[in-house]
Amino acid sequence: MxxxxxxxxFRVALVAAALLRPEQRARPLAARHGxxxxxxxxxxxxxxxxxxxxxxxxxxxxxxxxxxxxVEDNDRVAPAEEAKRQKILDHCLxxxxxxxxxxxxxxxxxxxxxxxxxSAREGTKNSDVQLEEEEEEEEDGLSEEGEEEEEAESFADxxxxxxxxxxxxxxxxxxxxxGFSGILKERYSDFVVHEIGxxxxxxxxxxxxxxxxxxxxxxxxxxxxxxxxxxxxxxxxLFKNKETSVAIEVIEDTKEKRTIIHQAIKSLxxxxxxxxxxxxxxxxxxxxxAAGKKALANPRKHSWPKSRGSYCHFVLYKENxxxxxxxxxxxxxxxxxxxxxxxMGTKDxxxxxxxxxxxxxxxxxxxxHLNKCLMNFKLGNFSYQKNPLKLGELQGNHFTVVLRNxxxxxxxxxxxxxxxxxxxxxNYYGMQRFGTTAVPTYQVxxxxxxxxxxxxxxxxxxxxxxxxxxxxxxxxxxxxxxxxPAAALRKLPxxxxxxxxxLRGLSKYGMKNIVSAFGIIPRNNRLMYIHSYQSYVxxxxxxxxxxxxxxxxxxxxxxxxxxxxxxxxxxxxxxYSIHDVVMPLPGFDVIYPKHKISEAYREMLTADNLDIDNMxxxxxxxxxxxxxxxxxxxxxxxSWEVVAYDDPKIPLFNTDxxxxxxxxxxxxxxxxxxxxxxMDFSLPPSTYATMAIREVLKMDTxxxxxxxxxxxxxx
Numbered sequence: 092m093x094x095x096x097x098x099x100x101f102r103v104a105l106v107a108a109a110l111l112r113p114e115q116r117a118r119p120l121a122a123r124h125g126x127x128x129x130x131x132x133x134x135x136x137x138x139x140x141x142x143x144x145x146x147x148x149x150x151x152x153x154x155x156x157x158x159x160x161x162v163e164d165n166d167r168v169a170p171a172e173e174a175k176r177q178k179i180l181d182h183c184l185x186x187x188x189x190x191x192x193x194x195x196x197x198x199x200x201x202x203x204x205x206x207x208x209x210s211a212r213e214g215t216k217n218s219d220v221q222l223e224e225e226e227e228e229e230e231d232g233l234s235e236e237g238e239e240e241e242e243a244e245s246f247a248d249x250x251x252x253x254x255x256x257x258x259x260x261x262x263x264x265x266x267x268x269x270g271f272s273g274i275l276k277e278r279y280s281d282f283v284v285h286e287i288g289x290x291x292x293x294x295x296x297x298x299x300x301x302x303x304x305x306x307x308x309x310x311x312x313x314x315x316x317x318x319x320x321x322x323x324x325x326x327x328x329l330f331k332n333k334e335t336s337v338a339i340e341v342i343e344d345t346k347e348k349r350t351i352i353h354q355a356i357k358s359l360x361x362x363x364x365x366x367x368x369x370x371x372x373x374x375x376x377x378x379x380x381a382a383g384k385k386a387l388a389n390p391r392k393h394s395w396p397k398s399r400g401s402y403c404h405f406v407l408y409k410e411n412x413x414x415x416x417x418x419x420x421x422x423x424x425x426x427x428x429x430x431x432x433x434x435m436g437t438k439d440x441x442x443x444x445x446x447x448x449x450x451x452x453x454x455x456x457x458x459x460h461l462n463k464c465l466m467n468f469k470l471g472n473f474s475y476q477k478n479p480l481k482l483g484e485l486q487g488n489h490f491t492v493v494l495r496n497x498x499x500x501x502x503x504x505x506x507x508x509x510x511x512x513x514x515x516x517x518n519y520y521g522m523q524r525f526g527t528t529a530v531p532t533y534q535v536x537x538x539x540x541x542x543x544x545x546x547x548x549x550x551x552x553x554x555x556x557x558x559x560x561x562x563x564x565x566x567x568x569x570x571x572x573x574x575x576p577a578a579a580l581r582k583l584p585x586x587x588x589x590x591x592x593x594l595r596g597l598s599k600y601g602m603k604n605i606v607s608a609f610g611i612i613p614r615n616n617r618l619m620y621i622h623s624y625q626s627y628v629x630x631x632x633x634x635x636x637x638x639x640x641x642x643x644x645x646x647x648x649x650x651x652x653x654x655x656x657x658x659x660x661x662x663x664x665x666x667y668s669i670h671d672v673v674m675p676l677p678g679f680d681v682i683y684p685k686h687k688i689s690e691a692y693r694e695m696l697t698a699d700n701l702d703i704d705n706m707x708x709x710x711x712x713x714x715x716x717x718x719x720x721x722x723x724x725x726x727x728x729x730s731w732e733v734v735a736y737d738d739p740k741i742p743l744f745n746t747d748x749x750x751x752x753x754x755x756x757x758x759x760x761x762x763x764x765x766x767x768x769x770m771d772f773s774l775p776p777s778t779y780a781t782m783a784i785r786e787v788l789k790m791d792t793x794x795x796x797x798x799x800x801x802x803x804x805x806x
Contacts, residue, residue, distance in 0.1 A: 254526075254531055256522065256791045256793050259531070260630030261522075261634070262634045263517055264517070264789060265510075265516060266506075266510035268506040268507045269506075270787075270789020271498045271503055271504070271507075272498045272788065272790070273494035273496060273767075273768060274494065274496050275492070275784060278740075279441045279443065280443055280742055282442040282490070283744075283746065284438055284439070284488050284489070286438075286444075286447060286488055286489075287489055288484075288486065291486055293489045294406050295747055296406045296407075296445055296471045296472060296751065297747060297750070298471050298472050299469075299751065301456050302455050316339070320339055323337045324356060327360075327378060327379075327380070335379060338370070338375040339352060339376045339377075340374070341374040344374045349367060349376060352376045353367075356378050358454070358457060360426060363379065364378070364380070365378050366379075399475050400474075400475035400476040401475075402450065402475070402476050402477065403449065403452075403453055403454065403455050403475055404447060404449045404472075404474050404476050405447070405449075405450075405470050405471065405472060405473045405474075406445060406446070407445070408748060409467060409468050410468075411442075411443075412468075414436075414444075418432045420465065420468070421461065421468075425458075427453065433448070434447070435480050435482060435483065436483070436485050436776060438488075445747060447480060449478075449480045451479070455474075458470050458473065469748055469751075486775070486776070487776055488774055488780075489772070490774065490780050491744060491771050492769075492771075492780070493743050493769050494768040494788070496765045496767070497733070497766050497767060499768075501733060507786075508729070511772070511787055512726070514725065515670065515723050515783075516723070516726075516786035517633060517723060517786070518720060518723060518724045518778060519630050519633065519779065520779065521781045522793050525623055529556040530550050530553075530555055531623070533623040533624040533627035535620040536621040536622070539620055539621055539713055540699075540701055540715070541700050541701065542708070542709065544605040544606055548593065548608075552566075553567060554567040554571050562585065563583070565582040566579050566580075566594075569581075576597035580595060592611050596611035606710065614712065617712070618713075621713060625676040625677055625717075626676070628676070628695060628696070629675075629676050629720060632692055633674055636674060636688050640686075642723070644669060644671065646659055646660060646661045646686070647659065647684050648667075648672045648684055648686070649672065649675070649719065650667055651671075656675070656681070656682055658682075669723050670724075672722050672723070673721050674722055675718070676719075677692065677706060678706050678717020679705070679706040681719065683703075724775065724783075726772035726773060727773040729772045730770075730772075731768060731771065732768075732769050733767070733768055734763075734767050735764075735766055735767075736759060736763045736764070737760075737763045737764045744769060770784075
């Protein structure tokens with residue numbers, strides 16, 4: 092707007108774009124030297140943004156003093172900062188991609204969220220109270236350059252009111268070795284996750300070739316249309332204007348040229364049909380809608396060969412992106428809806444992750460073309476199959492983790508890793524499960540189960556301890572002052588967060604119908620609160636079980652026979668080990684141990700005004716059936732080595748992309764300035780790698796503890 096002062100973000104975006112050199116803009120992932128470290132080359136975009144943004148996204152790179160370890164899922168640490176920085180990077184990324192690509196992403200497409208999923212962990216991501224994965228609106232409430240430092244200070248202050256492991260029942264270790272310190276996730280490339288499929292094979296990206304298929308159109312389909320023609324076709328496809336058709340003149344009128352244009356429109360813009368028309372002696376290809384708006388969501392059945400499987404399966408390699416974000420990016424570039432993708436589990440953002448994805452009726456050729464357009468992604472190992480993937484089908488995840496600058500002696504490392512390999516670790520739910528703010532997610536879950544809807548509303552919307560900055564503070568203050576949902580909502584430029592969704596529901600249904608208002612929040616996000624409470628109870632009970640009976644099975648413990656829980660009897664107690672023992676998450680369809688811990692469950696739920704004998708809720712969604720979870724997990728395929736290095740920026744192992752490019756593995760000197768522990772291990776689904784690392788290092792994994800012991804990472 093004329094005369095309007097430019098915001099801090101706008102000025103930074105302009106300078107950042109100017110600093111990005113042309114050769115940097117046009118460099119795809121395959122041409123880069125792997126993932127960039129935190130410390131960038133002078134003049135690079137990341138270096139510039141890192142200096143301005145205090146590296147707020149890099150919380151997991153903190154030096155871990157005793158009692159402090161980096162939390163794996165840091166996406167929720169500073170939502171306003173993350174969104175602001177992401178918009179800057181997206182601005183430059185879009186610019187660099189648009190110079191490269193033949194298929195430009197649609198502008199302004201509001202991509203809906205993928206279908207709801209109960210994630211398999213780890214890297215499975217558990218949402219926090221701030222659910223702001225989608226793009227924020229332009230105004231972020233930050234207009235002064237000094238606001239950045241104030242945000243960092245306020246986060247450190249806020250974390251003083253956050254959770255520690257003790258708060259969520261994480262109190263015990265199984266090993267007797269002495270702990271040591273190190274740096275976890277100094278670079279996101281220090282944490283690599285490879286999915287283990289249902290056949291037991293570890294997913295690797297090692298083949299970029301496209302299956303030969305005579306039905307596939309030529310590569311010319313990606314270049315035959317101009318940018319203007321693509322824009323017009325996109326607007327037609329997405330019903331963005333009143334046009335009912337788009338006519339494209341055939342300049343070089345040959346049958347081959349017309350065929351390529353037909354194929355390009357049909358393959359790049361699902362839902363459009365084409366025909367050839369003569370107009371005043373010239374040939375035109377006319378694109379029009381085949382079957383209304385439904386055609387956009389459902390690729391045309393008749394355009395897919397019957398002999399080919401309906402789903403293209405591929406391996407997705409991604410850097411510093413969670414699975415849901417990656418699916419949204421792919422769907423935008425392919426101009427399809429996210430719900431045609433399927434996967435077996437979601438992976439965390441701050442890592443390099445490799446997993447299998449399936450997509451309905453999109454050719455391998457189109458998917459492979461994205462390798463030329465996208466940075467921090469690689470797609471390969473294509474195959475056509477009859478069925479999609481299903482959540483939970485995976486057998487687990489294989490982790491390669493580097494702990495840099497370790498202080499432990501070789502003997503201490505050997506003791507710690509041998510213990511992890513032979514005994515394992517307590518299968519606690521990690522700190523990510525409980526949120527990072529002053530109001531833990533389990534408290535909201537407990538209020539839901541108590542049917543205390545006014546408390547649910549208050550916990551989500553009330554002002555919070557600590558100096559929480561930005562639009563959320565103004566929103567909460569307005570709510571506390573007026574209890575007017577419409578007035579509080581006006582203070583919130585980002586409406587997609589939980590607070591915004593709840594306020595919108597209260598505006599719609601009124602203060603006397605909080606249940607319906609809360610129901611506006613996506614189902615998975617609502618259930619996250621309840622699952623958090625179950626996890627909170629489970630953690631506390633497992634700590635009590637280990638304190639009371641140690642690391643051996645005792646009569647009255649529970650073990651699984653198939654999917655059925657049975658009691659351990661006195662006469663068969665020697666037939667089991669601690670690795671067989673399970674404990675229940677509270678619910679109406681589980682049994683409890685027949686020893687002191689059963690009464691501990693009852694006492695804990697009674698103290699929370701819940702009836703352990705009646706875990707059914709009047710609202711079916713919130714009824715808990717319960718489940719069983721092993722109390723000790725012994726990782727598989729455990730290996731490790733201690734390496735010496737001098738340069739903290741160098742990668743300490745090769746990724747799949749490095750191997751595809753023929754990059755030789757790193758060579759280590761016998762002595763160096765620093766020492767690192769490189770660990771490899773496999774875990775089953777729904778297991779937290781941070782809890783395995785906690786056992787090795789003997790550290791508290793809470794952000795609160797990190798911040799109190801070492802706040803320099805915020806600077």
